[in-house]
Amino acid sequence: MTITVELFGIPRQRxxxxxxxxxxxxxxxxxxxxxxxxxxxxxxxxxEAGLQSGTMANLNGQxxxxxxxxxxxxxxxxxxxxxxxxx
Amino acid sequence: xxxxxxxxxxxxxxxxxxxxxxDLAHASxxxxxxxxxxxRRYLGGSGLGVYLLLRERSPSVDPLTPAAPLAFxxxxxxxxxxxxxxxxxxxxxxxxxxxxxxxxxxSHFAIGGKRAGCDAIVLVGRAAEPSVLIVDDGEVRLEPAxxxxxxxxSQAETQLRARLGHDFQVxxxxxxxxxxxxxxxxxxxxRHAGRxxxxxxxxxxxxxxxxxxxxxxTLWARPNELVAxxxxxxxxxxxxxxxxxxxxxxxxxxxxxxxxxxxxxxxFQRGDFAAAADLSPEQMAQTHAKTRASCAACTIGCxxxxxxxxxxxxxxxxxxxxxxxxxxxxxxNVGDPDVVLSASRAxxxxxxxxxxxxxxIAFAMECVERGLLDAPWLKFGDGQALLRALGEIGRGEGLxxxxxxxxxxxxxxLGRDAIHxxxxxxxxEIPGYEPRALQSxxxxxxxxxxxxxxxxxxxxxxxxxxxxxxxSPGLETGxxxxxxxxKAALMxxxxxCKFLRGVFVDFYAEAAEMLNLVTGWQTxxxxxxxxxxxxxxxxxxxxVLCGWLPAEDTLPERFLNQPLPNDPAAVLSGERLRxxxxxxxxxxxxxxxxxxxxxxVADLGIA
Numbered sequence: 001m002t003i004t005v006e007l008f009g010i011p012r013q014r015x016x017x018x019x020x021x022x023x024x025x026x027x028x029x030x031x032x033x034x035x036x037x038x039x040x041x042x043x044x045x046x047x048e049a050g051l052q053s054g055t056m057a058n059l060n061g062q063x064x065x066x067x068x069x070x071x072x073x074x075x076x077x078x079x080x081x082x083x084x085x086x087x
Numbered sequence: 088x089x090x091x092x093x094x095x096x097x098x099x100x101x102x103x104x105x106x107x108x109x110d111l112a113h114a115s116x117x118x119x120x121x122x123x124x125x126x127r128r129y130l131g132g133s134g135l136g137v138y139l140l141l142r143e144r145s146p147s148v149d150p151l152t153p154a155a156p157l158a159f160x161x162x163x164x165x166x167x168x169x170x171x172x173x174x175x176x177x178x179x180x181x182x183x184x185x186x187x188x189x190x191x192x193x194s195h196f197a198i199g200g201k202r203a204g205c206d207a208i209v210l211v212g213r214a215a216e217p218s219v220l221i222v223d224d225g226e227v228r229l230e231p232a233x234x235x236x237x238x239x240x241s242q243a244e245t246q247l248r249a250r251l252g253h254d255f256q257v258x259x260x261x262x263x264x265x266x267x268x269x270x271x272x273x274x275x276x277x278r279h280a281g282r283x284x285x286x287x288x289x290x291x292x293x294x295x296x297x298x299x300x301x302x303x304x305t306l307w308a309r310p311n312e313l314v315a316x317x318x319x320x321x322x323x324x325x326x327x328x329x330x331x332x333x334x335x336x337x338x339x340x341x342x343x344x345x346x347x348x349x350x351x352x353x354x355f356q357r358g359d360f361a362a363a364a365d366l367s368p369e370q371m372a373q374t375h376a377k378t379r380a381s382c383a384a385c386t387i388g389c390x391x392x393x394x395x396x397x398x399x400x401x402x403x404x405x406x407x408x409x410x411x412x413x414x415x416x417x418x419x420n421v422g423d424p425d426v427v428l429s430a431s432r433a434x435x436x437x438x439x440x441x442x443x444x445x446x447x448i449a450f451a452m453e454c455v456e457r458g459l460l461d462a463p464w465l466k467f468g469d470g471q472a473l474l475r476a477l478g479e480i481g482r483g484e485g486l487x488x489x490x491x492x493x494x495x496x497x498x499x500x501l502g503r504d505a506i507h508x509x510x511x512x513x514x515x516e517i518p519g520y521e522p523r524a525l526q527s528x529x530x531x532x533x534x535x536x537x538x539x540x541x542x543x544x545x546x547x548x549x550x551x552x553x554x555x556x557x558x559s560p561g562l563e564t565g566x567x568x569x570x571x572x573x574k575a576a577l578m579x580x581x582x583x584c585k586f587l588r589g590v591f592v593d594f595y596a597e598a599a600e601m602l603n604l605v606t607g608w609q610t611x612x613x614x615x616x617x618x619x620x621x622x623x624x625x626x627x628x629x630x631v632l633c634g635w636l637p638a639e640d641t642l643p644e645r646f647l648n649q650p651l652p653n654d655p656a657a658v659l660s661g662e663r664l665r666x667x668x669x670x671x672x673x674x675x676x677x678x679x680x681x682x683x684x685x686x687x688v689a690d691l692g693i694a
Contacts, residue, residue, distance in 0.1 A: 006346065009339045010330045012369065044327055054327045054589060056551065061347050064553045081343050082331040083551065083589065 001025050003072050005034065007041075009082030011055060014041040022078070027057065028068035030078055045080070054083050100308040101163030101605040102126055106139065107205045109220065109227055111292055112153060112212030116227040121206060127608060127618075128692065131162025131206065133189040134580030134622040136178030137629055139209055140187070141693045146632035150180040150284075151267060151291040153213035159258070159297065161201040162582045163605050166304060168317035170324050171584035173197045173384040180633065181283035182291075183269040183443065183493050184514040184538045187629045188283030191542070191579060192258075193382040196275040199256035202301030214293040217265075219247060221255075224301040232295040237262060239436035240274035241403075247296050255298045261438025264290035266483045268491040270443035270516075274435070277406060278382070281440045283515060283537055308607030316604060320590070324386045328589030333379075336391035337409040338368040340519070344413075348654040349524035351517070352417040353467055354449040355510050355645060358521040359653045362422025366412055371424055378404060387586050395432075396425050405432045410541075413519030414445025418510075419452060419473050426470030430477055437481035443493055446516030448476045450494040450509050451486070459501045462486050507644035513538035522646045523657040525550040526560050530568050530667040533640045534681070536626040542585070545571045558657050565670025573619035580622055620675075624687045627677070637680040640668050 005022045007015050015038040022037075024030035028050065035042035045055040050068050058064050058079040059072075072078065098104030104126070108117045121135075129135040136158045140146075143156040157179040164172035175197040181188035200208065204225040214220075217232040235243045240261040247257050257275065264271035264286030271286030272279035280286075289297075307313050331339050344350040345363040352360040364370055368391060371377070376394035381387065392404035405428045415430040416422065434441045452467045454460035465472050465486070479487030489497055494516055498509035510517045515538025522529035531544030541547065546568040550557035555564050574594060578585055581598060591597050595612035602610050627635075641647075641664060651657035672681045 008343045008346065009335060010327070013334055044330070052327055054330065058347070063556070064551065066553050079343075079346065082339060 001072065001074055003030060003074070004077045005030065006077055006079045007081075008079065011041055011045050011080040011082065014038065014044050025072055026068065027065060027070040027072065027078070030072065031068075051080075056081055056083050097123070099123055099126060099606045099608065100306040101167070102305060103201070103204055103206050103303065105205055106207035106209055107222065107225075107227065108209045108211070110212045111210060111214040111218075111220070111229070111294065114229055118205070118225075125692070126163075126206070127610070128621060129625075130580040130602075130618060131165075132160055132174070132176040132191065132580040132582040133178065133576065134618070134625070135162075135207060136160040136176050136189055137187060137622065137625045138691075138693070139207060140178055140180070141625065141629060141691070143209065143211070145180050146629055148180065150182045150185065150288055153292070154211060155180060155288060155291070156209055156211050157285065157288045157292065158207050158209045159200060160207040161197055162580065163602065164581050164583065165197045165201045167307060167605055168314055168384075169583070169601060170317065170321045170384065170386045171382070171587050172582065173382055174582040174584065175200060176579065176582065177273055177280040177285040179285055179288045181515070181537065182267070182287045183284040186513055186537060186633055186635065187626045188285060188537050189579065190273070190280035190282050190285050191582065192273070192275055192278050192280040193385075193584070194276050194278060195383045196256040196258050196299060198383060199301060200299040201305070202303055203299045204301055204303040208297070210289075210292060210294070213291065217293050217295055220294050220297045221251065222297065222299045222301075224303065235295050236265060240438045241277065241436060243296055244274070244276070247298060251298055252300075255300045257296050257298045259296040259438070260286040260289050260294075261436060262481045263437045263439045263491075265295070266481075266491065267291055268439065268480060269493050269496070270440040270447075272438045272440055274438055277403075277435065279435070279438070279440070282442065282540065282542075284440075286438050307605050309604045313604040316601065320587075321386045323590040324587060326590065329387045329586060332387050332389035332586050335368045336389055336407065338391065338407055338412050340409040341412060342367050342369070344519065344521075347524060348651065348657065349521040350417055351413060351510075351519055351521050353420045354418060354453045354508065355517070355521065356453070357653050358524050358651050358657070360417035360422070363417065365422050366416050366424050366427060368407075371407075375424065375428075376404070380406075385584065387584070389586055393428055395428050405435070407431060410519055411441035411445075414442045414449075415473065418445050418449040418519075420467035421470045421473055422468075423470050426473065430473055433474060433477045433481070437477065439477065439480065442518050443516040444477060444480065446510045447490050447494045447497065448473060451476070451490060451497065453508060454497075454501060454505060459503060459505055509643060510645075511539060512642060513639050515539050520547055521651065521657075522642055523558075523651040523659050524654060525557050526659050526663070526667075527555055527557065527564050527568060529642060529646065529659055529664060530560070530564060530671060531572070533642055533664060533668055534568075534671050536623070536630055543572065543575055543579070544568065545575055545585070558654075560667065562666055562670040565667055565672075566674035568671055569674040572623060573616065576622045577615055577619040580618075621690060623675070624683050625691050627681070627683050628688055628691060631682060640681055
């Protein structure tokens with residue numbers, strides 16, 4: 001299954017793109033696909049079982065998700081962004 | 088003035104054990120001892136500042152009258168090798184909210200002020216003429232401000248340092264502070280103690296600038312261990328937890344907030360902005376020259392300074408923060424980055440809080456649209472109108488004096504339903520977090536002791552997490568918001584920059600270790616938790632003495648019971664907000680209405 005991934009902040013800087021498509025039916029599968037294609041993103045933003053503490057994931061601009069087993073549906077957009085909204 | 092007598096009691100390391108109390112009317116200075124017990128219970132910065140103001144009976148005094156106290160407060164960590172510790176608080180009763188106001192700023196003024204030989208400088212009275220206050224290694228004198236009066240913040244700072252010597256550090260007000268604009272700032276080295284109008288308080292005292300210099304360093308209890316810890320902290324501060332601030336700055340929030348429908352636009356009429364991409368740091372880095380800078384003693388370097396296109400090469404660039412960007416851009420429906428940069432520069436030079444300036448102007452733009460205000464030139468999206476309005480505020484011309492009062496007073500003067508869409512809580516304009524889309528933050532705004540504020544309550548952290556549903560938070564949010572607010576109170580009193588917060592694994596334990604290495608105390612994490620609670624209790628007690636009422640802890644009608652137009656699911660009912668406020672009060676062990684208990688007030692130790 002292909003979903004849309006939108007990147008913001010440091011994840012965008014590391015991936016070098018604002019948006020891409022990725023394969024996977026669960027959060028961890030999508031992250032694994034991204035890690036293969038964007039090694040710098042993976043090294044600085046991803047952890048073994050998900051995301052590093054400075055990075056967050058959000059589904060469709062609605063809910064933040066952390067569980068690697070989070071199921072994704074066709075048409076979903078996964079947002080990957082820097083933590084710490086303050087400023 | 089005469090040199091004050093030194094009568095310092097036994098003092099813990101990291102402190103001088105006294106503050107300078109300067110009566111500007113009588114040109115006299117007194118060195119007042121601070122007991123170790125007081126320092127340990129309030130630390131410094133915001134905490135010590137509110138204690139000093141309570142002792143000065145500040146709540147019973149109009150903040151713009153001569154008797155009103157204004158405190159510059161340093162902290163035990165200032166002058167230490169700990170990264171981001173060169174910070175100071177400016178604390179007073181706010182002329183904008185008439186409640187407690189603690190504004191923080193940073194850099195060499197903190198170091199210079201503490202080396203002058205005191206833990207705080209408290210100003211009372213009013214100088215007979217526009218003056219400069221000079222605190223030179225403990226000696227205090229007033230000099231006529233002369234031609235400095237009327238100058239911009241940066242001009243005045245440059246000229247005064249040229250006159251006194253570059254080893255002086257200078258905090259100034261701009262023309263806005265001289266005119267007592269209720270959201271005027273105090274500026275140092277381009278940074279501002281920004282919110283709540285401390286610049287107006289200083290202006291009301293006829294003080295254009297405070298210059299500090301000194302040679303009096305405080306000891307560190309365990310210097311070798313402190314240096315080792317500082318190196319570790321600096322190393323961590325270079326890591327991924329702060330990469331966002333280093334590489335993009337706080338403006339990186341813009342596109343995220345826009346995507347989540349939480350970017351306040353057109354005076355909070357929407358949560359998304361069509362031209363957001365043009366204002367983003369990602370885009371501006373492509374279209375504008377950019378440099379970076381840091382505060383003194385900081386390893387993060389969050390400041391991103393942009394050059395204006397076609398601007399004067401001799402002019403310095405413009406620091407651009409998310410809050411300035413949102414308030415002078417989307418909130419006024421302005422999408423031209425050069426206009427927003429120019430507006431931000433105007434605020435810096437006039438000495439205006441960008442959030443309150445943008446919020447008040449955006450509100451006025453809507454009032455014009457609705458026929459409540461006769462100023463047809465002041466239209467949403469008109470960048471030149473925005474710049475004109477800022478200029479009129481700074482010069483006290485045209486519409487300026489009305490806008491200088493802030494959105495709440497302007498709304499009350501205009502009447503009809505204007506107060507329902509004035510973007511403020513307790514009179515303080517709301518920062519760049521759409522409350523309907525970020526409802527934990529809505530709670531933080533409602534209960535904030537200094538009004539709608541994102542620095543004292545960081546409840547948005549909950550909205551940007553899986554812990555709560557940001558558009559339908561449960562009552563557990565009350566207790567979670569307390570935890571975050573307490574942490575901020577401690578950081579603001581130690582003082583450390585909040586951009587460090589992501590590097591701590593166990594904040595209270597790590598904070599206790601830092602404090603103990605500096606002071607020699609045996610502080611525990613639990614003691615610091617109690618200290619943080621006490622500081623928040625002290626602020627609330629201050630407000631109660633000012634006449635605070637439970638009805639203040641809410642949001643304007645605009646934000647209640649109606650969906651955010653760009654997100655039908657973003658509805659904050661009045662009932663939900665009232666429930667969250669009650670849950671917050673319960674978590675604080677206050678009454679359900681929000682009054683601290685008699686035991687909590689007694690614990691403050693204010694005679």
